C-alpha cells in the first residue's frame with residue numbers, strides 16, 4: 001500500500017501508475033472513482049452518507065469550479081472501493097486520496113486495519129507553487145483513459161497517448177484561475193494531512209518533484225525500500 005501526495009502537477013498520478021505497474025498494485029485514483037460515480041448523474045440524484053444527502057450534480061459543479069467535493073461523499077466512495085480491493089487481496093497505490101483531513105480520518109484507520117501500518121508507505125512529492133501552476137497549465141490527459149500527460153521535454157510533441165493511442169486534450173479544469181483555486185485547496189485542506197500522518201505514526205518520505213519522471217520514480221523506489 002503506497003500513498004502518494006503532492007500539489008497539483010507534482011506528477012503523483014503518473015508515479016502511482018508506475019508503482020502500480022512495477023509492484024502489481026491496483027492504482028486507486030480518486031478522480032477516476034469520482035468520474036465513474038458522476039458519469040450518469042441526473043438531476044435530483046443523491047447519495048445519503050451518515051444521514052445527509054449529497055446531490056450529485058451539485059458535487060459535479062464544485063469539482064468543475066476547482067473546489068474539492070464534499071469529503072463525506074468522497075470518503076464513502078473510496079472506502080467502498082478499498083474494501084472491495086482488500087477482499088480481493090490486492091495491494092494499492094494511490095494518488096490524491098485522502099485529500100482532506102476528514103477523508104484521512106475516515107480512510108487511514110480502515111487502511112491500517114486492512115493492510116497493517118507497517119505495510120503503508122507515505123510519500124510526499126514536493127513542488128513549488130510556480131512549477132505547479134506552469135505544469136498544470138500545460139498538462140493534458142488522454143481522451144480514452146484520462147491518463148495524465150505531464151508537460152516535459154519528452155512529452156511536449158506528443159499528440160497521442162503513449163499507453164493507448166487516444167487523443168491528448170487539455171483538461172477543462174486547467175484554466176489559470178481554477179489551478180489557483182486547486183492549489184489553495186491543496187495548501188489549506190490537503191497539506192494538513194502531513195501532520196495527521198505523522199501523528200498516526202507514519203514516516204513521511206519527501207521526494208523532490210521538480211525532476212524528470214524517471215528521476216522522481218527512482219527516488220520514490222529508494223524511499224520505500
Ligand SMILES: [Zn+2]
Pocket residue numbers: 142143144145146147161162163164165166
Ligand atoms: Zn491514455
